Amino acid sequence: MSWQIITGLAGGVGLFLLGMELMTDGLKLSAGKSLQRILRSSTKTPLRGVLSGALITSLVQSSSAVTVATIGFVNAGLLKLKHAIRVAYGSNLGTTMTGWLVAVVGFHVNLKAFALPAIGIGMLMTLLIQNNRYAAIGKVIAGFGLFFLGIDLMKSGFEGLEGAISLEAIEEGGLLSLFIFIAVGFVMTLMMQSSSAAIAITLTAAAGGVITIASAACMVIGANVGTTSTAVIAAIGATPNARRMAAGHVIFNVITGGAALLLLPLLLFGINWFQEYSGMAGGPATFLALFHTTFNLLGVLLLWPFTSRLVKFLKRQFVAAEEDEAQPKYLDSTLIGTPQLAHEALVKELQRIQAIAIRMAEDAINTEASLSPRLKVDLEVLHKLSDAVGLFCSKLRSQGLPEEIADALPLALASMRYFIDVAEMAEEIDQLQSKEVTGVFQELEEALADMRRQAIAILEDVKQSASSEESLQRETDAIVVLERNYETIKAQLLRAGATGKLTARHMVSLIELMKSIERQASHCVKGQATLQLFAQQAVDEAKSEDDVERDDVEGDQDEVTDLNQGDSEEVSLIEPEASEKNMGNLKNSESP
Known part of the structure; x- marks a missing residue:
């Protein structure tokens, strides 16, 4: 060669x-x-x-x-x-x-x-x-x-x-x-x-x-x-x-x-x-x-x-991590025939939705740079989970449900809607923060930062606190304070726009941003309160079933059984009343 x-x-x-x-x-x-x-x-x-x-x-x-x-x-x-x-x-x-x-x-x-x-x-x-x-x-x-x-x-x-x-x-x-x-x-x-x-x-x-x-x-x-x-x-x-x-x-x-x-x-x-x-x-x-x-x-x-x-x-x-997250972890068709278990599964799935929505809200408020790709993925995950929850509720309603659970299903859907609103507002906040929202004078900058910290504190409290009347009342009070701060900041922004310290576009962007943050925290607390009411139905139903079973087994203790059942009903009536009162405070506190 x-x-x-x-x-x-x-x-x-x-x-x-x-x-x-x-x-x-x-x-x-x-x-x-x-x-x-x-x-x-x-x-x-x-x-x-x-x-x-x-x-x-x-x-x-x-x-x-x-x-x-x-x-x-x-x-x-x-x-x-x-x-x-x-x-x-x-x-x-x-x-x-x-x-x-x-x-x-x-x-x-x-x-x-x-x-x-x-x-x-x-x-x-x-x-x-x-x-x-x-x-x-x-x-x-x-x-x-x-x-x-x-x-x-x-x-x-x-x-x-x-x-x-x-x-x-x-x-x-x-x-x-x-x-x-x-x-x-x-x-x-x-x-x-x-x-x-x-x-x-x-x-x-x-x-x-x-x-x-x-x-x-x-x-x-x-x-x-x-x-x-x-x-x-x-x-x-x-x-x-x-x-x-x-x-x-x-x-x-x-x-x-x-x-x-x-x-x-x-x-x-x-x-x-x-x-x-x-x-x-x-x-x-x-x-x-x-x-x-x-x-x-x-x-x-x-x-x-x-x-x-x-x-x-x-x-x-x-399989992508987001695709795996978008799959319901607790909703199973085999639970449809057991309303009590189906109710508990719905509560857990709604808590997952809540956790993802709060994560999105904190990311959007904490980060000045745009998070659009990540928030878009998380929002798609929540939409898929909400579809799964809606389908599960529809199947559950087609069964012969106890009256307490049937009446509570709208609460599950309402709670889910609040958390979806929180997630969608996170995307709005992210888009607003990608605009020109910096470069304000020091006094206003400190006020804006303080309001952000308050909103994050409320979100953290919702995420970490147990579903109790004390935590709900604490979060409701914090929302009232947050709304007052928003009104104060709004007045400052309007004065700054009128005196020429801020351009009209800059002023409007900041007002929209702060209002979205305030509404986001408020919806998160409302979603938590509604979820708490829905979850309480499982406790009340379990107590009711225990009372019925105890009545069948201990037929010779009618007076004692009636007394226990009366106590259970009294607690059941008091707690929803307190929760509804807190929900009313939240609705009254949100400004148009």
């Missing part, structure tokens, strides 16, 4: 990769956002999703680029996972276009006569034309020239290697040899990060007589599986949806490669028969291009009926 052949092969691979990169970059630049629009709008039906993936990959000449772009769309929530999986199916079909270019053009056209003018024209367009889109088209033309010039150099190099390298020992190794050539194709793709380059090398090697058709077919299978490495790298640190997409891409390519290996003798025989029957000529390169297209199409047909199941499987395997 001469040094000239080695350098020719290395240079051919380098030119091919450079041409691929120029074509990919140029096509993405010249297309602008149209590729994104195609991906987002042309995936509404399964067939359109596959065809759009194949079309874009054929244009861009890089399945990895399309897959990474698709992962980005899934990551951003712009594309559903089921649609993205079908785009991945299509991208594997589209990447077979490289093999057809090599087979049809690379071995039937005088490449130098075509490639060199293309490089010259393309680079002149890139350098002389100021319009970015046309300059990008020039880059595409130059890339095609380098692409075919690289193929020409590789073809010449492998023709020089014919007879110089003997792979008979490996090729006669039976099943082991097949896996060796699959591994070679996989490693080539992994090293060059381009299955197209690996397939082009394989096709030119087979056309040069260096390897047999069967060995080259195994290398094509390996290259097809190796292209998933780019998607796996792109999904590292991404959202669960992006990791699902990358895993789906890997599963598709591995299953497709496995099916191609199992059916290899049949596929080789069938393609050979098809070429003879149709009169299709072209030699090993055309044969392998047809093989590559056939087994990728076979993979699409195999997995097409199971796409929905694949998506469900991927969703179970990759």
Whole structure:
């Protein structure tokens, strides 16, 4: 093997990769956002999703680029996972276009006569034309020239290697040899990060007589599986949806490669028969291009009926923390038949909702910088939990409930509504604080900070205190003080706006911000009070059941039983009255 052949092969691979990169970059630049629009709008039906993936990959000449772009769309929530999986199916079909270019053009056209003018024209367009889109088209033309010039150099190099390298020992190794050539194709793709380059090398090697058709077919299978490495790298640190997409891409390519290996003798025989029957000529390169297209199409047909199941499987395997938090932990359909247990489960689930809402409120008040992404995720979690609570209450009402629990269910929904309001106001506060709300004079700055501290103290008290009349009264009194402070600060802000110390926009933003903080703390206490009333129903119901059971068992102690039952009813009447009184104070304390 001469040094000239080695350098020719290395240079051919380098030119091919450079041409691929120029074509990919140029096509993405010249297309602008149209590729994104195609991906987002042309995936509404399964067939359109596959065809759009194949079309874009054929244009861009890089399945990895399309897959990474698709992962980005899934990551951003712009594309559903089921649609993205079908785009991945299509991208594997589209990447077979490289093999057809090599087979049809690379071995039937005088490449130098075509490639060199293309490089010259393309680079002149890139350098002389100021319009970015046309300059990008020039880059595409130059890339095609380098692409075919690289193929020409590789073809010449492998023709020089014919007879110089003997792979008979490996090729006669039976099943082991097949896996060796699959591994070679996989490693080539992994090293060059381009299955197209690996397939082009394989096709030119087979056309040069260096390897047999069967060995080259195994290398094509390996290259097809190796292209998933780019998607796996792109999904590292991404959202669960992006990791699902990358895993789906890997599963598709591995299953497709496995099916191609199992059916290899049949596929080789069938393609050979098809070429003879149709009169299709072209030699090993055309044969392998047809093989590559056939087994990728076979993979699409195999997995097409199971796409929905694949998506469900991927969703179970990759679960985000927020998705897990959005699942109810205490609401179980099996509890519907036991109202007392269902009531207790509702109380616990509402306490979870309360904790998340308070966390959002504290984050929004404490942090001046925008928290929008995190608050948006938490708010979505609460909306899902509220839907689950509403559905559970609806199922519970369809049962024959005791009167006490049936009457208490509206309290559960009211409490949940208060906590959802707290969460939504956290998002409002976050948006207001992202505006110009700083830069006020020191006296007002201290007043604003003091009001924030008071609101946080109320939220902390609600979060940590037990559900008792004393804590509720303490929180109610704190709300009254907070509202008075708000009125004082509001007057200060109005005076500052009237005297020119603050602009009108700045003044209005601060008034809205402080009012939202005051209302948020007030709603949190109201939600706590309502939840306390709802939870008390479980205690009262339990006491009532204990009294009934005691009456059945100790029938000879009627007077004692009646006395105990009377005491229980007296407590039951006193406590709701106190709670309702506190709720009334809260309602009266909130200013319009």
